[in-house]
Amino acid sequence: MAHNAQISALVEQLIKSTIRTLSDAEVEQCKHSVLNTLVEAKSSRVNQFHVRDRLDGLVEKARILNNDPLADAMHHRLAELSTRSTRWTPEVLSLLLDLSDRPVHDTKLEDLVLLEPPSSPSALTWSAILADDPLDDQDDIWNNVDFAADGSDEEEVLEANGSDVAEPISDPNWLDIDSAEARLEDLIQPQDDGALREIMDAQFWKQQAVTSTMDQLGQDKAPMITLTELQAVRETTLMLLDLPTSIYTVNDRGDVLISPIIGIRHVSQGSITDLLQGFAEIGGKLRKVRSWSRRKTAIPLEQKFQAAIESRLLKVDHGLNKIQARFLQPQHQPNPSLLQLHDEVCSITRYMQQVYNITVKLESGSSAKLSFDILEHLFDKICANQSMGDEGGYEYMAKLFFECFQVYLRPIRRWMETGLLSNQDQVMFVGKSQEDVPLDSLWRDQYYLIQDANAKLHAPKFLHVTAHKIFNTGKSVIFLRNLGYEEGRSGEEYFDANAMTYESVCQLADFGMVSPFTELFDMAFDAWITGRHRSASLMLHTKLESECGLQRSLDALEHIYFFRNGALSTDVAFKLFEQINHGELEWSDSFVLTELFHKTFGATACIDLECLEVRSVTDTTSRDRLRVKRSMDTLEDLQITYLLPWPIANIIPAKSLKVYARIFVFLLQIHRAKYLLQMQRLPRSASPTVDRHILHLYSLHHRLLWFTDVILSYVTDMVLSASTIDMRMNMRRAEDVDAMIAVHEAYVSLLQDRCFLTQENAPIHQAIISLLDLTVLFSDVHSLYVSRTEEARGASTALNMTRTAERQSVDSDSDEDEGNNELDNTSEHSHFKPELANTGRLVSMSDTFGKLHGYISAAVHGMSKANSVPCWEMLSRSLAVGGRD
Incomplete structure (x- = not known):
């Protein structure tokens, strides 16, 4: 209530001083309106940055209008004001700006003289005193007095008392201490026991x-x-x-x-x-x-x-x-x-x-976490005092916290600057493996974050958010050192410019108790580590791009595993398929396969042929040649290994390359199915009876070819191409190596999911492979039909030659005989017309295709509805079109 009364009085005083012609009723009405406005106002404080921008705008406007003296005066006073600001300075400046009217045009610099403080009086000197009142030496008062000229009784007495050897002292009470007859009792004078008794009575603690x-x-x-x-x-x-x-x-x-x-x-x-x-x-x-x-x-922190x-x-x-x-x-x-x-x-x-x-x-906490408990309890107490409005307690605990926190920052700073750990750093949350790990897993396995039994970070809870950035900064420095780059201790400038003290954290913005301490601390600490983290991460990112060949390695993986160059990849695939179709067991020989890939990709600049190796995991000499020829599973035995440089291997680990290899096999299987379908030449016949049987062959061939093209287009264009472009873009934007690893892991996981290689999508992938296996069976049926057709054509040709010779030796002009001969010829010729081989198998294959195609279409359609993935929606529509007869 006292606060409201004070505000009401101030508002009334402001109204009366601003408008002097108002009556008491009008003043009361204006005051009521102003108080209602203040109560309903939602803004609490003036934006100091907006006020600063307006003042800077006035200075800039004065310079534009060629009024440099006014601009200089305003700039000088703004600089002086920044050193004398209080918490209410933005409000005062905002009020002055709102009350101002054309300050750039109507301001007079002459009025600034009135604001100058009066000059202090000059120091008083003897020259000024003598100039005002000169000395008068008429009475010789400033001459030295000769006291030896005249004697006096007092001087004689002094001389008598000052002489040590004039006369011996003859005091009867005087005792010569140096004499042998002196006694200690003679030196003690008897005192009154009454005062001593009063003192002893006052010593109550000695009473019984x-x-x-x-x-x-x-x-x-x-x-x-x-x-x-x-x-x-x-x-x-x-x-x-x-x-x-x-x-x-x-x-x-x-x-x-x-x-x-x-x-x-x-x-x-x-x-x-x-x-x-x-x-x-x-x-x-x-x-x-x-x-x-x-x-x-x-423990150093406890000592502090x-x-x-x-x-x-x-x-x-x-x-x-x-x-x-x-x-x-x-x-x-x-x-x-x-x-x-x-x-x-x-x-x-x-x-x-x-x-x-x-x-x-x-005392009740764990001794192993004593350092963390000190900081955490101090941090919580600061927040508690701030929430209760205890400004003194807030400042007291904050200063105590930052004094202790400086000790905790020492190992963190050493780790971020040099990447070094000490065995005595019991408060540090970074650990190192006992054994040295290979360079290709340096980033992942050499260092780790220490956690307790509950999987919580071994650090104060208010550092859990930024701990990962600190961890990555030290690892970046170590990574750069292994690359042969010593950055030194240039990071000191970042730490010194953002010192973690009470003044720099809690008093920098002059918000007092308004801003929560947790936010102030998080912003200040993030600024304290961001500079060093950005410097080390940017340097490492540049090294990986320019010297270690990150983009070059990504290009090589795309060419080898994802058929980026279609001409080269299909050339390799077709040569491999020819060997498989001819039944050559040497197709799976590691030396033959490696030589084939080296010869094909030899002109590709991004591929290091010495790092490329291709082999088969199964011995072909012990396998069924027919099974090798007819099954798509044969291609899964191929393994392509491409050794990456160790810096790149930290970003693209071996487990990711296994996913690359599975995608390569999937693409190879699709290409083989398409190769088999394209190599087939469907027969043409003028016989209506034969055409009805060939219709099954044409229909199944068309549907298989459509499905193969749809799957190949989906994998290459909608999955691999689009995802790789996004991955490369995100890789360039990554702030550190951990972010790059996360980008690539997300990329590999997405490819694995979109290509149906995950455990959840395994039934769909198996259904696709089963449909691709139909192309092998269809190729067998087609080959059998073509061979029988050629045999039938050969037999028919021989018969026609024999009958032609016989007809030339027989002379018959009867029309009836000619008609009978033609019927006989047609009947005998039809005996050699080949019927479509294995028509039942074609029907069965068509039914199998319909079932598998329907299952795949329904499964993809359901996944697209559940996850709203655009590529799945497009695949679902394409499969629906291909499923129509």
């Missing part, structure tokens, strides 16, 4: 009631000792300073206890007990914090935390000493008060009690 009487009689029967409030105050301050006292004791657990037989005049026993108990609790917490800060440890606590305990002790000094001087504090002392002690030790709560949590 506090020492032995309590032990003998118990607390209930022990006599009560009454103290003054000043004595209680002094004892309390001594206890808080961890000094021994009489009214406070310490048990074995370190808790501070109060004596129950201590009382204070004019204060009830219950009240004084509760008050002293409050002091005892505070003193116990301080005592445990002191004890915790003095324990021995070998102890040193930071000790420095803050020293400030607490200074505050308590000031209180004690004030009470020791009664003229400054005539009436000591335990209640006042309690308020002051709570104020001084408030944040140290928060530190005590942290140490209690640390």
Whole structure:
């Protein structure tokens, strides 16, 4: 309510000072409108960057209008303002900009003279004094006085007293200490015992009631000792300073206890007990914090935390000493008060009690995670203080946190700069394998992130987001070193420019308690590591592209495995298919296969022939030659191996090349099916009876050829080509090697899924291979029909030659005989017309094709509806067209 009343008064004052002609009713109406506007307003603070842009715009506008003096004056004062800004500076500048009217045109530089502070008076000098009031030496007052000219009685007395050998001292009480007869008792003067007795009576802690009487009689029967409030105050301050006292004791657990037989005049026993108990609790917490800060440890971060606590305990002790000094001087504090002392002690030790709560949590935590627990508890306490609006506690804990965090940053900085780890870095979350790994798996297997039993990162929880970037930066430096590039310690400029301190993190934007600490810390820490990470990653990316041949290796894999050059790839495939069709067992010989690929790809610049090897995993001499010829599974025995450079092998591992090889076999199987169909020449006959049988042959051939073309177009154009273009684009945009590996793994996974090579799509892939196997069976049926047709044509030709000779020897002019001869000729000729061989097999193959094609079409259609993949939708439509008779 007080805040609202203050705002209302300020609004009313602003209205009256702006418009002086308003009546009281109008002022009240305007004030009500303004207050409603403020209540309904959604914006809380002015955008300081927008205000800065407007001011810079005014400076630029003044220069454009050829008013450089005004622009210089504004620029000078903006620079001066940046060093004296407060949290309300953006609001004040925004108000001035809103109230301004044509500032560039109507501003007068002469008015700036009125803003200059008055000049300070010049220093007073003797020359100025003498010029104003010259010395008058008429009375000789500045001459030196000769005191030896005139004597006096005092001088004589001084001379007499100053002479050491004038006369011996004849004092009867004087004792010559150097004499042998001197006694120690003669040096002690008797004193009054009354003052000593008063002092001993005031030392209540020496009384028997506090020492032995309590032990003998118990607390209930022990006599009560009454103290003054000043004595209680002094004892309390001594206890808080961890000094021994009489009214406070310490048990074995370190808790501070109060004596129950201590009382204070004019204060009830219950009240004084509760008050002293409050002091005892505070003193116990301080005592445990002191004890915790003095324990021995070998962990650097814990040592830093102890040193930071000790420095803050020293400030607490200074505050308590000031209180004690004030009470020791009664003229400054005539009436000591335990209640006042309690308020002051709570104020001084408030944040140290928060530190005590942290140490209690640390005692109950794991010793292996002590360093992380210190940082995490401090971090949580900062956020808690900020959420409660405790600005002092927020600053106190934040400074303590950043002091300790600097120690934690040392191994992180060393790892990011040099890629080195120390065995003493127990707080580091990066580990190294005991054995050296091959260079082709350096990035993946040599270093790893340390995790606990619950699979959580061995690091403070507020670093889990950025830990991976830190990890990759160090690995990039190590990778560059193995490539022969030493980057040195140039990363210091990034760390020094973005120091992680309280001032740079929490006070940089001057937002105070408005911005959450977690966001401020995340932004600052990300800026602290981003520069070094970007530098190392960009350098490594450049090396992989320019010197290690990343794009060249990708091109080689496309040419070898994905038939990128169709002419060369089909040439290799057709030569291989010819050997298989002829039944040559040497087709699977490793030397023959390797020589074939080397001869074909010898002119391709991106392929290193020494790294290319082709072999068959099955011994062809022990296999069925007919099975080799008729089954598509034969091609799965081919294995193509292409050795990549070790830097590229870290990005494209061997398991990815296995997927490449499976795609190559899939393409080879499709090409073989198409090769078999294209090599077939369908028969032509004028006989209607034969044409009805050949219709099955034409129909099945057309449907198989359509399916083969659709699958080949789908794999090459819609899957391999499109996915490879996206992969290369994303590879160039990757920020580090891990991102490049992730891009390629996603690419391989996508190819495996789109080519139906995953475990989930295995039935579809098997159905496609079964349809491709039909082309082999169809080729057998077609070959059998062609061979029988040729035999029938040969027999018919021989018969016709014989009958022609017979007809030439017989002279018959009868039309009836001619008609009978023609019928006989047709009948005998039809005996040699070949019927379509294995018509039942063709029908069965057509049925099998329809079933497999229907299953594949339905499965692809369902997958396209479920996942909305464009390539699957296009394949589904193409298969639907090819399924029509």
